[in-house]
Amino acid sequence: MSMIDKNTTRKEAAALVxxxxxxxxxxxxVPGTPFILIDAxxxxxxxxxxxxxxxxxxxxxxxxxIIEAGMCRKLITSHLGLxxxxxxxxxxxxxxxxxxxxxxxxxxxxxxxxGLAGILTDxxxxxxxxxxxxxxxxxxxxxxxxxxxxxxxxxxxxxxADRMGNMVYEKTARNFNPLMASAASTVIxxxxxxxxxxxxxxxxxxxxxxxxxxxxxxxxxxEEYGVLQSHVIxx
Numbered sequence: 001m002s003m004i005d006k007n008t009t010r011k012e013a014a015a016l017v018x019x020x021x022x023x024x025x026x027x028x029x030v031p032g033t034p035f036i037l038i039d040a041x042x043x044x045x046x047x048x049x050x051x052x053x054x055x056x057x058x059x060x061x062x063x064x065x066i067i068e069a070g071m072c073r074k075l076i077t078s079h080l081g082l083x084x085x086x087x088x089x090x091x092x093x094x095x096x097x098x099x100x101x102x103x104x105x106x107x108x109x110x111x112x113x114x115g116l117a118g119i120l121t122d123x124x125x126x127x128x129x130x131x132x133x134x135x136x137x138x139x140x141x142x143x144x145x146x147x148x149x150x151x152x153x154x155x156x157x158x159x160x161a162d163r164m165g166n167m168v169y170e171k172t173a174r175n176f177n178p179l180m181a182s183a184a185s186t187v188i189x190x191x192x193x194x195x196x197x198x199x200x201x202x203x204x205x206x207x208x209x210x211x212x213x214x215x216x217x218x219x220x221x222x223e224e225y226g227v228l229q230s231h232v233i234x235x
Contacts, residue, residue: 113182154184165212
């Protein structure tokens with residue numbers, strides 16, 4: 001019996017992102033951001049995307065390139081402080097931006113992956129964050145409803161994966177990636193290393209293969225992975 005092998009090409013993977021799709025993109029700054037998959041998406045050029053990411057990376061890199069190319073209709077994020085270009089596009093109404101506190105954004109994604117309709121929180125209850133939100137009373141306290149987040153596709157970066165799709169993340173790259181891998185209908189993983197199924201210890205697997213649909217092996221780390229390359233050199 002042949003083993004499951006989810007390995008595919010970057011072009012085939014990017015073709016799965018259709019016009020109008022919602023796309024979760026892992027990463028916190030550089031660590032965990034799937035730059036190779038982002039570049040593949042740029043080559044495919046789907047339009048009218050909704051991107052969900054902790055930030056917009058810096059000007060001219062990562063998902064900023066997708067936004068600058070006019071491929072993104074809406075960005076759901078926690079901050080844009082490192083990207084003056086996207087801030088300008090937002091102010092000029094060239095892109096819609098929906099902000100959530102970082103912890104709330106992560107929890108909305110986690111809830112989506114857990115199959116929950118939403119979460120209850122009092123974070124930001126007395127600020128503009130609560131505007132338009134449904135509020136309820138729980139144990140005598142007013143809290144608001146934050147709807148969960150799901151997506152059509154998640155783009156994930158892993159340090160290592162086996163051919164079936166079990167994934168291992170490297171240090172701080174274990175940020176939004178595990179959450180997003182559980183909250184999207186189609187999960188596409190780029191990995192720095194692929195190993196044969198059965199060689200990973202169950203204790204080192206961060207995301208099980210059941211959540212993964214396609215794997216793209218990184219042939220060469222680009223300049224955008226500079227932080228990761230520095231880490232490898234030091235080790």
